[in-house]
Amino acid sequence: MSLPAHLPKRFDAIFFDMDGTLIDSTPCVERIWRNWAGEHGIDAEDLIANMHGVRGVDVIRRFAPNADLQTEFEKLLGRELTDMEGTIAIAGIAARLAELEGVRTAIVTSAPRPLAQSKLEYCGLTPPAFMVCAEDVADGKPSPAPYLAGARHFAVDPARALAFEDAPNGVRSAKAAGMTVIALTTSHAADELGEADFLIRDWHDLRFHAEADGSVTVTVAE
Incomplete structure (x- = not known):
């Protein structure tokens, strides 16, 4: 099964929000x-x-x-x-991250870097080599600046990038940057995420296939 016909299936880079997307704190x-x-x-x-x-x-x-x-x-x-009591990884994320070896991948979060690193490690997730954190941009989400910074780092066209978000402000940020956005309904109801291009419940709903050139093909799980 594939994403809706009007959406790209292959992307040059993937950007993840953190809280509500990779982890739930x-x-x-x-x-x-x-x-x-x-x-x-x-x-x-x-x-x-x-x-x-x-x-x-x-x-x-x-x-x-x-x-x-x-x-x-x-x-x-x-x-x-x-105080990180109750912080957990979103269901299925470890398996999906394992599928992204060699893919241009980054986290774009509103959290400060020390907090982002600590939360990911608390949940047993290894931070990627590159992250855009709160202190890295003058304007945070819903400004497009955080996602545009990610695209510049990898020298990719935002239109060829995929962002994963869980909050309306994050969706607006990535959409304003020109990216395709898939939102998880982990922290907000589906009707609050209407600006996203596609919705999933958690990481069991998708599969990633890493391509030799560093891009990734995204499919919906059967």
């Missing part, structure tokens, strides 16, 4: 941000509804504009680095 992330919201008198439900797929510094800037940005960022980062 929703329980600890939301616990930490709810506590922080309470400390600052912020509506936690509003914050949670608007934080997924967005850099922490941008969340702080939006919801606590008068707070010391660096102080609050370091406080939250410290909490996330020491």
Whole structure:
């Protein structure tokens, strides 16, 4: 079985969001941000509804504009680095990553690099050689800047690249960069991910076939 007829089947590079796409750390992330919201008198439900797929510094800037940005960022980062209870790998991801040997692959995440590396290692996943993290771009998702940085690194045409996301802001970022986007319904309902080109439940739904030139063919599992 293949992807829908209007979509490419072969791509020159694959880009993965991290949280909600490769791993799920929703329980600890939301616990930490709810506590922080309470400390600052912020509506936690509003914050949670608007934080997924967005850099922490941008969340702080939006919801606590008068707070010391660096102080609050370091406080939250410290909490996330020491509280990963409940963080797990998304079902099927280890098998899919094993199929990508030799393929141009990177992670494009709104997390700071130390946190991204720690979460991946906590879940038993080896970080790829290249990642675009929060500190690597001036503008985070939903800006196209993170995904465009990934495309530049590999010198690939974004139109020949595939991005995997789980959050509306991430989908918008990759689509604005000109990429095909497949979204996982791991953290948001299908109707919230309508801008994606295709939806999957988890990594059992796809298969990758690495090509000799570093590209990859994507098929839907039978």
